[in-house]
Amino acid sequence: MLALMSGRPRCGNPAAAPRTLREVGASELPPVVLVTGASSGLGLAIARALLRRRYRLILTARESSLHRFAKHGIFPSERVWLRALDVTSAADRKAVVAEANARWGGVDVLVNNAGISLRAVVEHVSDADRALQMDVNFIAPIELSRLVLPSMRKKRSGRILNISSVGGMMAMPTMSTYSASKFALEGASEALWYEVRPFGIYVTLVQPGFIKSESFRNVMYTGPSKAASDTVHSAYHWHYHFMEGFIGRVARRVFATPDSVAAKVVRTIQLKHPPLRIPATFDATLFSLLRRLLPRSAYHWFLYRSLPGIQTWAPPSTDIPVAPPVVETDDATNAADADIVFTLGRP
Numbered sequence: 085m086l087a088l089m090s091g092r093p094r095c096g097n098p099a100a101a102p103r104t105l106r107e108v109g110a111s112e113l114p115p116v117v118l119v120t121g122a123s124s125g126l127g128l129a130i131a132r133a134l135l136r137r138r139y140r141l142i143l144t145a146r147e148s149s150l151h152r153f154a155k156h157g158i159f160p161s162e163r164v165w166l167r168a169l170d171v172t173s174a175a176d177r178k179a180v181v182a183e184a185n186a187r188w189g190g191v192d193v194l195v196n197n198a199g200i201s202l203r204a205v206v207e208h209v210s211d212a213d214r215a216l217q218m219d220v221n222f223i224a225p226i227e228l229s230r231l232v233l234p235s236m237r238k239k240r241s242g243r244i245l246n247i248s249s250v251g252g253m254m255a256m257p258t259m260s261t262y263s264a265s266k267f268a269l270e271g272a273s274e275a276l277w278y279e280v281r282p283f284g285i286y287v288t289l290v291q292p293g294f295i296k297s298e299s300f301r302n303v304m305y306t307g308p309s310k311a312a313s314d315t316v317h318s319a320y321h322w323h324y325h326f327m328e329g330f331i332g333r334v335a336r337r338v339f340a341t342p343d344s345v346a347a348k349v350v351r352t353i354q355l356k357h358p359p360l361r362i363p364a365t366f367d368a369t370l371f372s373l374l375r376r377l378l379p380r381s382a383y384h385w386f387l388y389r390s391l392p393g394i395q396t397w398a399p400p401s402t403d404i405p406v407a408p409p410v411v412e413t414d415d416a417t418n419a420a421d422a423d424i425v426f427t428l429g430r431p
């Protein structure tokens with residue numbers, strides 16, 4: 085088995101010799117890049133970075149979000165299509181890829197960026213909640229990959245970049261379903277990496293950690309998680325209280341920005357041999373090192389001990405109201421967060 089796996093580019097088939105991006109995509113025409121969730125957040129930063137270079141772009145967003153492109157000065161042109169794509173809609177997915185196949189000879193680079201993030205402990209997630217999270221973060225990227233692969237295989241080149249997360253290498257409390265979706269994406273992408281390398285196609289998992297942006301405000305709560313977050317009597321109230329505050333604070337303080345992560349995405353597209361995984365922020369690099377270097381038990385012990393306010397997460401009785409544990413907070417993050425939480429279904 086080892087001998088089988090250690091050989092030099094065995095997957096190499098002369099016709100599938102790796103090519104640089106400039107060569108990806110037929111002849112003189114610039115490569116075609118399709119980006120999902122491109123009207124805001126990281127997707128928008130990726131779109132802007134790609135617009136500065138020579139690509140043909142298919143920038144997609146949900147129908148209701150398409151208007152944002154104009155607000156950001158992005159307009160359709162000969163080399164830029166703006167298309168409605170709700171990634172959970174099989175019809176939308178098929179229509180966009182069919183048009184790309186018919187008019188531009190297929191997609192050369194697929195950037196699966198669209199994602200949602202549920203904040204809920206395992207006990208607060210219903211089947212429907214879980215299905216929604218998995219639909220957007222896992223099933224949609226894989227289904228889009230299935231649609232673009234036939235033309236990539238035919239050309240014997242292509243790139244699929246799946247925006248994963250530190251949540252795809254480590255799980256955080258209150259983010260169980262989000263982590264499950266990213267772990268699933270990581271597993272499927274890893275398998276796909278082996279499957280399509282023989283065709284000269286590269287799959288990469290881009291793993292951002294915390295990004296300095298307002299995107300954390302888009303986190304969604306399930307009915308029970310919202311209620312528990314709002315109610316001090318709930319058994320899980322302090323789990324939410326501390327994790328909300330912690331994530332909000334960190335997201336405001338880190339150095340990584342949507343632009344810095346977008347620059348990594350573009351550099352990855354241009355690599356001759358993009359790796360399977362790219363940690364895209366400093367904390368992602370750190371966590372991937374910790375995960376690899378520390379024995380598992382030490383790793384989990386370390387993370388558990390580092391959780392904010394962990395000693396007070398389960399007060400002796402959750403049947404009676406308890407005073408908020410005294411833990412240092414540095415600003416009004418929690419109060420501010422309380423105004424912006426969304427229940428399932430965004431505005």
Ligand SMILES: NC(=O)c1ccc[n+]([C@@H]2O[C@H](COP(=O)([O-])OP(=O)(O)OC[C@H]3O[C@@H](n4cnc5c(N)ncnc54)[C@H](OP(=O)(O)O)[C@@H]3O)[C@@H](O)[C@H]2O)c1
Nearest residue numbers: 121124125126146149170171197198199249292295299302
């Ligand atoms: N921000 C971070 O700290 C961070 C860290 C690690 C990983 N990530 C990953 O980075 C990616 C981008 O996240 P972000 O930070 O830019 O978050 P964001 O600001 O909330 O953007 C998410 C994007 O996904 C789109 N989207 C959601 N559901 C969709 C659907 N059904 N169909 C099509 N588009 C949909 C949203 O469109 P609407 O505007 O229409 O809702 C939005 O454009 C995600 O995969 C996320 O998991 C982010």
